[in-house]
Amino acid sequence: MDIFRLDQGTAPLLISLPHDGSQIPEDIAARMHPAARRSPDTDWHVTRLYAPLAQAMGASLLRPLASRYVVDLNRPADGHALYPGRRETGLVSTIGFDGEPLYREGEPDESEVQRRVNDYWRPYHAALQQELARLRQMHGRVVLWEGHSIRSRVPMLFEGRLPDLNLGTADGASCLPSLQQRLEEVLRAQDRFDFAVNGRFKGGYITRQYGRPNEGVDAVQLEMTQHNYMDEESFAWDEDKAAVLRAAIERLLRACLG
Template identity: 50%
Template sequence: MTDDISLPVFTLKRGTLPMLVSIPHLGREIPSEISASMSAVAANNDDCDWHLDRLYAVVKELGASVITPTCSRYVIDLNRPPDGQNLYPGQKTTGLVPIDTFDEKPLYPDGRAPSQEEVARRREKYWKPYHEALMQELARL
């Protein structure tokens, strides 16, 4: 968790090949204004794509573009549509702004889950810039 609200939303390393790798669950930061309302479970920040940056380092070296978020998927899940619809019907999902883990452990104490206004704010601040960068980089390639 971080107090630094000036962290970039994402990092984009532009390459020379017509290839873009997005690692939407690599981020680990949870801004303090969000973590203040979260449960102790969220502090563990376990639901992350561990070491994928190292796994995909070779494609970056070969010239692919790579985009990674700064914030945890507990802030917002960048691998979801903006309306948060389930990508896998019939399976457990955590939504655009998760309120619990895949193990159904609450990320927020009772009554502290993000409001619809807060979900919209996070979508504007984190989801939208990440996806705009994806589209711009694909157009460039």
């Protein structure tokens, strides 16, 4: 069973796209509402945005095949909340970003949650750890870039419209100050997209868990609003918009390489 795709590069940069997958196994999909089977909360087309950049820059690229509805790879395996006190989806969520239930029957019980963790979560994280170790052995230091996208308006999670680009470094804990400074300079130098740094999105589990700047791993999350490269209702790709956004992402990634 294919769980993920890993394209290994030679640069000290690993791009992880943990919410890129949209596949839902039939035994799970059969219990879900029809709308949920479309996996609408997928980070749509992020591989299409990042893959050309990874190839051009020699970066490694890791992404899953399964939907975040199967298991959320950017949540801790014990199910603890990322933002305590706020409403959010979980490790194996039973609601979507619209607050509506995903399942019409047969919500996953504790044993099923554990199976999904073992079958999907653990292999992805093992691959991520192994690739970070390989790149660190080659270069001594590596940047882990967490690529995400989300609808520009998600009332369950926040009020109003999200900024176009949301940079998260766990309030500065997941990367060196010098790297965060370079990235902020890139964001300030452009005038196409509005942005926030450690705002509503500070970085999920992967950023917080693997960002260990004192041990040679800098981790950064970028959450982008989808209206800048696609139609948020139909999920249709918009090449003209995507080209502009990809250029902005490239400048950020190149800042990671110094």
